[in-house]
Amino acid sequence: xxxxxxxxxxxxxxxxxxxxxxxxxxxxxxxxxxxxxxxxxxxxxxxxxxxxxxxxxxxxxxxxxxxxxxxxxxxxxxxxxxxxxxxxxxxxxxxxxxxxxxxxxxxxxxxxxxxxxxxxxxxxxxxxxxxxxxxxxxxxxxxxxxxxxxxxxxxxxxxxxxxxxxxxxxxxxxxxxxxxxxxxxxxxxxxxxxxxxxxxxxxxxxxxxxxxxxxxxxxxxxxxxxxxxxxxxxxxxxxxxxxxxxxxxxxxxxxxxxxxxxxxxxxxxxxxxxxxxxxxxxxxxxxxxxxxxxxxxxxxxxxxxxxxxxxxxxxxxxxxxxxxxxxxxxxxxxxxxxxxxxxxxxxxxxxxxxxxxxxxxxxxxxxxxxxxxxxxxxxxxxxxxxxxxxxxxxxxxxxxxxxxxxxxxxxxxxxxxxxxxxxxxxxxxxxxxxxxxxxxxxxxxxxxxxxxxxxxxxxxxxxxxxxxxxxxxxxxxxxxxxxx
Amino acid sequence: xxxxxxxxxxxxxxxxxxxxxxxxxxxxxxxxxxxxxxxxxxxxxxxxxxxxxxxxxxxxxxxxxxxxxxxxx
Numbered sequence: 001x002x003x004x005x006x007x008x009x010x011x012x013x014x015x016x017x018x019x020x021x022x023x024x025x026x027x028x029x030x031x032x033x034x035x036x037x038x039x040x041x042x043x044x045x046x047x048x049x050x051x052x053x054x055x056x057x058x059x060x061x062x063x064x065x066x067x068x069x070x071x072x073x074x075x076x077x078x079x080x081x082x083x084x085x086x087x088x089x090x091x092x093x094x095x096x097x098x099x100x101x102x103x104x105x106x107x108x109x110x111x112x113x114x115x116x117x118x119x120x121x122x123x124x125x126x127x128x129x130x131x132x133x134x135x136x137x138x139x140x141x142x143x144x145x146x147x148x149x150x151x152x153x154x155x156x157x158x159x160x161x162x163x164x165x166x167x168x169x170x171x172x173x174x175x176x177x178x179x180x181x182x183x184x185x186x187x188x189x190x191x192x193x194x195x196x197x198x199x200x201x202x203x204x205x206x207x208x209x210x211x212x213x214x215x216x217x218x219x220x221x222x223x224x225x226x227x228x229x230x231x232x233x234x235x236x237x238x239x240x241x242x243x244x245x246x247x248x249x250x251x252x253x254x255x256x257x258x259x260x261x262x263x264x265x266x267x268x269x270x271x272x273x274x275x276x277x278x279x280x281x282x283x284x285x286x287x288x289x290x291x292x293x294x295x296x297x298x299x300x301x302x303x304x305x306x307x308x309x310x311x312x313x314x315x316x317x318x319x320x321x322x323x324x325x326x327x328x329x330x331x332x333x334x335x336x337x338x339x340x341x342x343x344x345x346x347x348x349x350x351x352x353x354x355x356x357x358x359x360x361x362x363x364x365x366x367x368x369x370x371x372x373x374x375x376x377x378x379x380x381x382x383x384x385x386x387x388x389x390x391x392x393x394x395x396x397x398x399x400x401x402x403x404x405x406x407x408x409x410x411x412x413x414x415x416x417x418x419x420x421x422x423x424x425x426x427x428x429x430x431x432x433x434x435x436x437x438x439x440x441x442x443x444x445x446x447x448x449x450x451x452x453x454x455x456x457x458x459x460x461x462x463x464x465x466x467x468x469x470x471x472x473x474x475x476x477x478x479x480x481x482x483x484x
Numbered sequence: 485x486x487x488x489x490x491x492x493x494x495x496x497x498x499x500x501x502x503x504x505x506x507x508x509x510x511x512x513x514x515x516x517x518x519x520x521x522x523x524x525x526x527x528x529x530x531x532x533x534x535x536x537x538x539x540x541x542x543x544x545x546x547x548x549x550x551x552x553x554x555x556x557x
């Protein structure tokens with residue numbers, strides 16, 4: 001590949017698009033180079049579920065044909081990407097990271113993959129994931145058909161879950177961007193652990209048609225990229241109304257951070273308890289430096305804390321009630337025992353104990369949560385909080401001590417002062433209320449990335465992206481690269 | 485949904501196994517470290533019970549409707 005050098009693997013979407021337009025290399029050359037890299041390096045991180053080399057090269061030839069005629073379908077035209085293996089792609093297995101579904105093939109692509117195809121993006125591989133997106137509550141990172149997701153910053157550490165392969169692949173420059181999904185933390189966590197910029201969209205903004213359902217009322221699909229700008233461009237492409245997704249909000253998204261409100265008009269909420277004293281020594285410097293930088297951007301600052309609710313219990317009951325119904329056949333048939341993680345198996349089986357009263361009670365409390373959080377956003381426009389207070393744990397380490405069936409591992413201990421709620425439960429709270437969130441790298445603890453999150457009211461993605469873009473204009477954490 | 489043929493399936497599973505064993509220094513399976521299945525199931529059921537009792541204690545006005553509602557289309 002004479003025209004495609006190492007630096008190309010780290011370019012942004014706009015930079016690749018510009019180089020393709022300037023004919024510095026063809027899309028076929030670019031795609032072959034990315035496929036070679038993905039196939040040779042992804043096994044180091046257990047990141048690849050299946051290479052789609054043949055289909056990708058075929059697509060690249062179409063892109064080259066377009067480019068020869070001066071046609072640019074979008075900024076994503078010709079850009080190589082990967083997709084979490086819970087998204088359907090015809091003619092190849094969509095395994096959901098789980099042995100019982102290893103031979104599953106769908107006839108139609110997921111809506112998001114179809115939309116990216118229409119925009120000219122080139123899908124080069126399906127990326128590994130925690131089995132069934134961790135819906136049963138897994139104990140070990142090895143809960144995946146491909147083995148534990150390994151972190152490009154340190155292969156003895158976990159890449160986070162459940163979008164493990166998406167995190168590793170983008171961080172290692174194996175794809176320009178990837179699609180992940182989040183039920184409770186599965187975009188934000190691997191993005192933070194791998195030093196990526198990840199966007200969890202508002203519930204309903206991006207269609208889930210063709211994606212594995214874990215929880216109909218919690219599942220979201222979103223971009224995992226190396227910059228805010230790239231997240232905005234991908235979201236613009238995949239968002240929008242879809243009659244095939246009953247949860248679709250019927251809204252589109254146009255990436256236009258330049259039209260966001262002036263920073264001096266924006267009210268940013270933070271909880272001092274999240275930042276003072278409660279942080280582990282290792283991550284405190286990076287997180288406090290990030291807060292200080294945000295404080296210099298001219299926002300109006302307000303102290304806030306999340307309304308008091310049993311977020312974890314509500315989330316577990318909602319997710320468990322829905323997942324128990326979705327996977328009832330898997331559980332009842334005994335095929336659930338083929339899963340890799342025994343805690344997942346036990347967690348899924350226990351979901352059959354959740355009855356209609358339990359589920360409805362949780363959904364009624366969720367209504368109160370939604371109303372209280374809506375009220376909180378009367379006083380602030382954006383919240384800021386550490387994405388996770390710790391960095392990635394060891395790839396062999398248990399993720400918690402006590403089995404707690406939920407869509408994601410329980411957050412690590414947070415030594416906040418007793419009674420100080422702060423925003424530390426922003427992941428379950430934000431997912432229950434369907435809020436958008438943006439995580440960005442903000443420094444390192446040793447060799448491992450640390451992430452900071454911005455959260456806002458539903459459909460306010462452009463404000464998050466505008467603030468995030470300014471943060472990345474003033475820092476270079478998102479440009480740091482692991483030694484691959 | 486259609487099934488995958490045996491050859492393609494074998495290839496897929498081998499890819500995964502090879503990836504897991506590719507010199508990472510990290511074991512692909514840690515299930516041997518986990519507690520017996522019966523204990524785990526009992527613990528998971530206890531967790532459901534704990535969540536139920538937490539939610540039962542939460543005051544809930546009678547007028548509160550669930551967060552997702554049926555829509556006529």
